[in-house]
Amino acid sequence: xxxxxxxxxxxxxxxxxxxxxxxxxxxxxxxxxxxxxxxxxxxxxxxxxxxxxxxxxxxxxxxxxxxxxxxxxxxxxxxxxxxxxxxxxxxxxxxxxxxx
Numbered sequence: 796x797x798x799x800x801x802x803x804x805x806x807x808x809x810x811x812x813x814x815x816x817x818x819x820x821x822x823x824x825x826x827x828x829x830x831x832x833x834x835x836x837x838x839x840x841x842x843x844x845x846x847x848x849x850x851x852x853x854x855x856x857x858x859x860x861x862x863x864x865x866x867x868x869x870x871x872x873x874x875x876x877x878x879x880x881x882x883x884x885x886x887x888x889x890x891x892x893x894x895x
Contacts, residue, residue: 805833809853816863817870829866836865836884844892857894861887 810826813833819825840850840861852858861884868880 804851805830806853809833809859812859813863813866816867828870832866832869833862835869836862839865840888840891843888845888846895849891849895857887857891861891 810829810833811821813829814821814825817829837847837850840858841847845858849855849858864880864884864887867874868877868884871877871880
């Protein structure tokens with residue numbers, strides 16, 4: 796996927812909110828890693844049965860919360876709260892999937 800396609804899929808505001816969620820300053824390296832994690836989270840949600848249109852909806856607060864949990868989990872794998880973020884993510888995705 797080209798950088799232009801990725802930028803079209805993830806708004807700057809959405810990316811910035813996820814960077815703030817992991818308490819980092821925005822650098823190219825951090826933005827690149829968080830972008831990859833957002834795309835990974837969306838793919839994971841779709842694989843779990845969440846419709847693609849829903850998983851890619853940046854305006855849905857439940858989807859944003861699930862993606863934020865995923866990003867915190869994966870970005871801070873060694874952090875003490877990572878396991879809690881993983882559990883939160885899984886519960887959130889299940890709730891979104893059941894909601895349709």
